[in-house]
Amino acid sequence: MAARDALEIVQGKWRIPIVISLTFGDKRFGQIQRDIPDISPKMLSQELKALEVNKLLTRTIHDTMPVTVEYSLTPLGKSMNKLIEDILDWGVYFRQEVLEK
Amino acid sequence: MAARDALEIVQGKWRIPIVISLTFGDKRFGQIQRDIPDISPKMLSQELKALEVNKLLTRTIHDTMPVTVEYSLTPLGKSMNKLIEDILDWGVYFRQEVLEK
DNA sequence: CCGAATCCTGTTTGATACTG
DNA sequence: CAGTATCAAACAGGATTCGG
Numbered sequence: 001m002a003a004r005d006a007l008e009i010v011q012g013k014w015r016i017p018i019v020i021s022l023t024f025g026d027k028r029f030g031q032i033q034r035d036i037p038d039i040s041p042k043m044l045s046q047e048l049k050a051l052e053v054n055k056l057l058t059r060t061i062h063d064t065m066p067v068t069v070e071y072s073l074t075p076l077g078k079s080m081n082k083l084i085e086d087i088l089d090w091g092v093y094f095r096q097e098v099l100e101k
Numbered sequence: 102m103a104a105r106d107a108l109e110i111v112q113g114k115w116r117i118p119i120v121i122s123l124t125f126g127d128k129r130f131g132q133i134q135r136d137i138p139d140i141s142p143k144m145l146s147q148e149l150k151a152l153e154v155n156k157l158l159t160r161t162i163h164d165t166m167p168v169t170v171e172y173s174l175t176p177l178g179k180s181m182n183k184l185i186e187d188i189l190d191w192g193v194y195f196r197q198e199v200l201e202k
Numbered sequence: 203c204c205g206a207a208t209c210c211t212g213t214t215t216g217a218t219a220c221t222g
Numbered sequence: 223c224a225g226t227a228t229c230a231a232a233c234a235g236g237a238t239t240c241g242g
Contacts (some may be wrong), residue, residue, distance in 0.1 A: 003117055003185075005200065006192030011112070012234080016104055025131050030203050040236060045205060055199050066203060067242080076198050083187045085106075091107030097177050098156050099106065114215085130224050141216060154239055167223055168222095 009054050014039055014047045016087065019073065019080055022057060039094040055082070110155050114142055115148045117188065120174065120181055123158060127173040157181070 021027060021035040033044055048071060051057050055075035061070060062068045107118035111117060115137065120129060122136040134145055149172060152158045163169045
């Protein structure tokens with residue numbers, strides 16, 4: 001089932017939020033962390049790695065001083081755009097129907 | 102963030118598969134279990150309850166002999182349709198791009 | 203600033219057996 | 223048929239400390 005493959009990538013509290021953060025442009029570690037206030041550096045580091053392994057994003061080291069590391073979505077990562085929009089849309093709908101009634 | 106609300110509902114290995122199973126019609130406990138071969142009765146029971154609490158499905162007891170219980174998506178549950186399609190689509194794409202290359 | 207490495211905890215999940 | 227009960231394993235997440 002294709003759902004299983006997709007779900008495995010998307011599972012966990014943080015991956016979708018990370019991808020969302022990067023849809024608005026390439027970011028550095030600290031910038032992503034600011035977008036997702038309650039993520040610990042450990043989890044961010046760990047999830048970024050997982051997403052890199054699955055080819056959703058790339059990690060580029062800029063040899064500046066001090067070193068900066070930039071994260072950027074791959075085309076595959078960007079292809080989640082539609083999926084993410086639907087998640088957001090559905091989240092809004094769900095909120096109206098359940099949380100606010 | 103609306104993403105958070107949606108994600109909380111959708112999280113876990115089994116909820117999406119359960120909703121998928123029910124999009125093809127109302128089902129009974131054992132039928133869902135057959136659709137999702139590796140789910141344990143415990144997990145199925147637990148996740149069905151969670152989905153019921155979140156108003157994604159209803160549980161109807163038919164007073165037959167023996168008793169049968171039928172699960173059926175609510176309009177809110179059905180509203181996940183588009184989301185689920187996109188998950189499946191993206192899963193197929195992901196498979197092509199990563200798993201088969 | 204951008205992480206890596208360890209250690210530790212609670213929740214989630216699973217295997218299995220059993221019940222009305 | 224439609225679940226519960228119990229026990230164990232796995233995993234996610236957090237706290238803290240350290241390094242270039």
